[in-house]
Amino acid sequence: MKQFFLFTFLFFTYSICAQQGISQVKFNVTVDEKPLELGKSYELLENEDSITFDVLRFYISDLQFIHNEEVVNKSKKKHILIDLEKPESLQIAINEYAGNFDKIRFTFGIDSLTNVSGAMGGDLDPTNGMYWTWQSGYINFKLEGRAKKCPARKNEFTFHLGGYQAPNLVAQQVELNINKAEKGFEITLPIDKLLSQINLTDTYRIMSPNHEAVEMSHLISSMFLVENL
Template sequence: MLRFVIILFLLMIDENLHSQDLSSVDFKITCQSEDVLPGQNYVIEGDTLIFDKLKFYITHLELFDNDSLVLRSDEKAYLLDMSDASSLRIPLQFEGKFNLLRFTIGIDSLLNVSGVLDGVLDPTKGMYWTWQSGYINFKLEGRSSNCPARRHKFNWHIGGYLTPYQTQREVSLDVKEDSNICVVLALDELVRRIDLTNTYQVMSPGEPAVKIADDLVHMFKTCR
């Protein structure tokens, strides 16, 4: 009996040593592995780009241990803004084991029609069209030497919650147990997938917005 108690005690100690109390999920915006700074030039496959504005919504933030859900955030939505460093850190308290992070880019249909228009969902945040079109899930504005628009400006305002132009996308990332989960948003991975000579003004729901929404998931990865 004593031997059993000792073994159980040692197993509990081992589990505690191998688990970290999570405190936050941190998002890092990069281009070619460098932190993105507004107004700075970045050259991607011969195209010179400047990123002026980036905002996007995260919803349904969840942690899993293998296939078991262990934590679901109580927040309806998070608005991440490149110009506000504090918004890129999401407080998330959890004690226990986990190995997968899952979230949705954008606002789903239920929240779009719920009438909740306060906090980060307030239309004054610049991420809302109308009650018919709903929220802008992802907004990226900048300049590209390949863009034929005036002053080479491009605007990708990706939204839409009605079939067939839904633009919410789910992201799942394998993560390690630590006090902070670090997620990289690599803008170069997105830009390489989109032809800026043709797709530079996307400002409403439709097929171009759906195509960009499909590409968004490829730029999220965990920090190395």
Template sequence: MRILICLLLLLLSEVSLVAQQEKLVQLKIIPFFSTTSASILDTTFQLNTSDSIRFETVKFYVSAIELFSHSQKAWKEKNSFHLIDAAQQKSNTILLNIPKTLDFDSIRFNIGIDSSTNSAGVLGGDLDPTKGMYWTWQSGYINVKLEGTSNLVHSPNHAFEFHLGGYMAPFETIRNISRPCADSNEIKVYVDLKQFITAFNLQETHHVMSPNADAVKLSELLTHCISVK
């Protein structure tokens, strides 16, 4: 009996020791257009003096978050799948529980969902198909969903729809982002949607709804619009 109590106490002290040895890092994902002070959804932004744009949906997956120190992997988040949804304020902040002694100088993560997860059957949490980020006519996650309107688009209601996804060759759309970052308790990831939207011709390309060459091209363009501070 005494041995059991001792073991239990030892276990509890270990648990509290582990808890003490962790620190919390807030990873904030901030999609913005021109300015971070305006809400990305339902705000009309000027593209130039005559053209404007408005977003109704800004959703994307951030997955496989890793912290690096001197180019060596120092920490990796378990079960790392996060749906960032501009309509859900809370979803923009990811809490990372990392060892207190861990120093890091860069961060890596994916925009999108890896191919094995795409084939793993039905999953829950942020990966639940009710989140509206899973295709139904064929299997696979939508990595990035951007919907809205712009006078530049000559479609019904001037609507644009970008559902970027695809996990099979030749249209793999997951992209790994690697950026230096300061060792701090807050990491801010900025997603510059103005830079993205103006990097291609919106008048010509305004509906991408399946895994294809345009989805690959736009997924690649988006990687250049991500900065970490």
């Protein structure tokens, strides 16, 4: 009897999935493989430091599903602001899709053209705290927090990565291979891995478009992982 219910349940789930396809892509940001909690103090072994994350926001643009090098599906919105204070922002709505795909592609950040196109609304509204005021340009990635080893005032580290003009083009394209045969997938950014590659005693503040911002953005874009469910 139990088996029958299980079978029915699985069949039911399968048929829903088969009919509906995928309608969202979920992003995760993790520390020690668990979802990041803002404001919580983490003892990070690799850093030998206790670290608290206070703000984490970043832009994802032009999320696309690729099959045999062709774009087969994309996100509903061109630019998406992921804000750890708003858990719902981690779920990215896409056009419903049940077909094949072997790759996910997106831009980590905001493209140059959008950066010079004037005032925009929604996720791109300059009141989201992701737009510089002393010079034009979106902040693609904002990470603020505290670490005991960080020598800045109040031990605060501040990374505001942006820049849309050469040589400081900060937006990066990310491509992730994916096996569609799995039940589903999530995209994970293990943020503790970023900090394990930064020495917070001398790199703790990036707040303008420069070489350091490009390097760190490159580093982050290489850290996105696909995790099958």
